Amino acid sequence: MRFRQVHLDFHTSEAIPGIGRDFDKGQFQDMLRKGHVDSITVFSKCHHGWAYHPSEANEMHPHLTFDLLGGMIEAAHEIGVKTPVYLSAGLDEKLARRHPEWLIRDVNDNTNWVDGFMKPGYHQFCMNSPYLDVLLSQIDEVVRRYDADGIFLDIVGVRKCFCHTCVGQLLAEGKDPRDTAAVVELGERTYATYARRVRETIDAVKPGLPVFHNGGHIRRGRRDLAAMNSHLELESLPTGGWGYDHFPLSARYAQGLGLPFLGMTGKFHTSWGEFGGYKHPNALRYETALSIANGARCSIGDQLHPEGWMDPATYAIIGAAYAEVESKEAWCTDVRSVADVGLFSVEASGQEEGAERTGDSDAGAVRMLLEGHVLFDVIDMASDFHRYRVIILPDRIAITGELGEKVKAFLAQGGKLLATGASGLNVEGTDFAIELGVRYAGVNAYKPSYFRPHFALESLPEASFVFYSKGQQIEVTEEGTVLGDRENPYFNRDVFTFCSHQHTPSALQPNGPGMVESRSGIYIAWNVFEEYASVGSLVLKESVLYALNKLIGAAKTxxxxxxxxxxxxxxxxxxxxxxxxxxxxxxxxxxxxxxxxxxxxxxxxxxxxxxxxxxxxxxxxxxxxxxxxxxxxxxxxxxxxxxxxxxxxxxxxxxx
Structure with a gap:
């Protein structure tokens, strides 16, 4: 895998004339050189559904008069630049209007990405429909006819689908389409079948050709899905909705999967499909540096103008970043992370409903660890816990049987835990499943409540600090040492009992422990990571960092x-x-x-x-x-x- 890739989009309407008419081999090469680019993902098929080359498996864009894909591959290879080839797999707008029965439908029979056909936008296909055979023939054609250095398939993943094909299959199998579990299970099978058939199609022509299935996010805890790829491309455009917390979280997990991976950002001020939007060159310098600092290679998204010329301003900005990456590659090849802490991802646990890309508990934990300059990895059930001095169980990690056994083995060899909120409870949520020096007494009835630490914070004086998040009521056992108290307010805010603008002040009386240390580690009785993601209170971070530094001790790397x-x-x-x-x-x-x-x-x-x-x-x-x-x-x-x-x-x- 190369270090300096460009991901070149070309989603181009049939209503635009003169497609590719200004494409020039020399100008294309000049821009790649200007951008210090050594790999560029070029396009066979776009979201509109058109091919950008002569095709029997698809239809060439009606206003394209030559083989644009072939021209780009020839130009790039001539100067030593690799060319993975892009096909829009989940979207094909021209075909969507011809075969709407092949589209994904929700339980109300609505389509996605847009719910109907009277709005601008795309519609996503079901891979359990005859569309899969159409897509496979398009992939086969590209692999046979072109010297592709890989295949990139976009807008795919496990989907819940209620199209006629999926509903009919569930009924034929004696299952109830109203059963969400049955629908999800069929979606898993459908995606696995799609990925297997893609691999078989490619390997029949060019065995081992790299392939990546892009769904916009690498799901933590789903190593089976990651393994369907030859490598990973961590799509993470900070300005496009991912934010600057997403990539470190995703990369620190990908490091442990054993697959080569790259970080994909964009040159855009906002996100994909933005023409005339540019990041400051310093942003790309930082984002590419963040990739290589986390063991990743780099990819920067661009979109070719319909007339086929490469934008000089874009490649000047990309070149400013990639010139620096080029000078640093020797120290970034074949590396592995060094970490004191393993952050057990809530997403990886499968215990977080409706998480999008990060999830507040994971995101808040990563932000604290980054700001505290703690060396950490993001881990799942398959990770080797014994690599770490401390494992963090953030906010909502119930202890299942398998996880309990791993945690006990980790503790037996001298490892420590930092558990917060509901983490450490059994699956039923009735008691602690691991010894943390505390007994469970239920969810605290007051929200918010207050924390009075028994230790000095780095930046803040002694006080009772408001914690807004959900808290647990606990009692200390003979195994525990209290590191800070909980204080409750006089009352919860209600129509007949409220005080001031936001919440009721502390009654300034201890109401049980809020932070406890034991031989196993430290327990904090609030969802502090989730809260940090939403409000960012300094006391949250300094309390967690105090706990981590106490647990790691002199062995801190x-x-x-x-x-x-x-x-x-x-x-x-x-x-x-x-x-x-x-x-x-x-x-x-x-x-x-x-x-x-x-x-x-x-x-x-x-x-x-x-x-x-x-x-x-x-x-x-x-x-x-x-x-x-x-x-x-x-x-x-x-x-x-x-x-x-x-x-x-x-x-x-x-x-x-």
Whole structure:
């Protein structure tokens, strides 16, 4: 997999004339060189359904007069650029109007993406319909006729479908189409069949050709779905609705799956399909640096103009980022993460209903860990818990039989837990299934309630702090030590009992423990991660970081004085005998209605880092500058160094 990919969209209406008429091989190549691009996903078929090459399996765009796909592949290969080929799999608008009976339907017989045919937009196909055979013939044609370096299939995944084909199959199998579980199970089978037949179709012509099925999000805990791909492309456009928290969460999970992966952002100010919208070059510099700092390769989304010319402004912006990536690749190849903490994903547990892309508990936990500069991975049931010193069970992880056994084995070997909210309870929610130094007394009747820590916070003085999230009422056992009390308000806010503008103040009386330490770890009685995602209170983060630092203790791998908006990772490059510490700093700001923008990159001076590797370090240097960096090693074997200046991204290499 190449490091510097462009994902080139071309969703082009039949109402536009002159398709591709300005395509020029030399200009195409010049833009790829200008953008420092070494791989570009080019297109066979778009969401409108048209082919961009002569086709018997499909229909060429009515206003295209030559083989555009073939021309792009030839031009790219001539200068050493790879060309995976894109086909819109789930969408085909010209065919949707000819065969609406093949479309996905909801329980009310509505279509999606748009619910009907009198609105602009696309309609998604059911892969349990005859459409699958049409799609497979299109894939077969591309693989046979073109020197594709891979196949990218878009808008696919497990779907709930109530089309006539799916309902008829359920009835034929003696199942009830009104049974949600039966519908979901058929959706799982349908997607598995689709993925298997795609693989068989490709392998019949070019065995092992890479293929990726894109659904916009890699579902944590579904390793079976991930394994249907040869690699992963983590679609994560921060300005397009994903935000800057999504990619680190997705990447820290993908690191553990054993598949090569890349981070896919976009050049757009907002999201896909935006013509004339551009990010500041600094945003792409940061986003691509964030990819390689998390063990990923890079992909940047673009959309070709209907007339076929590559936009020079776009490739100037991409080139500013990819020139830097190109200089850093040697230190980012074949790496693996170093982590003290494993964040057990709520999405991976299957216990979070209706989560979209992140889920508040996962997102809040990742944000705290990033801001606290904690080295962490995102894990699931199949992960090796023993790699970590601490496992976090965020907010709503009920202890099933399998998870309970893994947790007990982890604790028996000296591991520690940080559990919050309802995490640690049995599946019935009636009692704790693991020993956390507390007894369960039910859901706290007061919301919000207050936390008075027995320890000093880093930035805040002693006080009773409001916690807005759902809390659990607990009692300490002989195994537990109270680290902070819960205080309840005088009463909940009600029509006849309310006080002031928001909520009732604390009655300033202890009402049981709010945070307890035991031999197993630390338990916090609120959904603190979910709350941090929604309100971001400093006390939440500082309480969690206090707990983590107490649990990790002197064995903590990395410490730094980098400000909270900085990001730190530590990657091992075993084949080269070295570790690479990535330091990043940028501050996204919100513009308009929720668009996160990076514009200014402010330098950070005097960043101090301490790294405990458990092995001697021979020398330390900045990469790619190759500047030697002074360092000291203390009696415990911890290496200390200072980075004089950090602008956006800096790698510090430690040879061992």
């Amino acid at each position: 990395l410490s730094t004085n980098l400000p909270a908006q900085g990001v730190v990772t530590l990657m091992e490059q075993p084949a080269e005998g070295r570790y690479v510490n990535h330091l990043l700093y940028a501050v996204p700001v919100k513009r308009g209605k929720g668009v996160e923008v990076i514009e200014d990159l402010m330098p950070v001076y005097g960043t101090k880092v301490s790294v405990r590797l458990g092995k001697p370090v021979k020398h330390v240097y900045l990469a790619p500058q190759m500047t030697e960096l002074a360092f000291e090693t203390d009696a415990e074997g911890t290496v200390h160094y200072e980075v004089p200046k950090l602008l956006c991204h800096q790698m510090v290499v430690m040879d061992v």
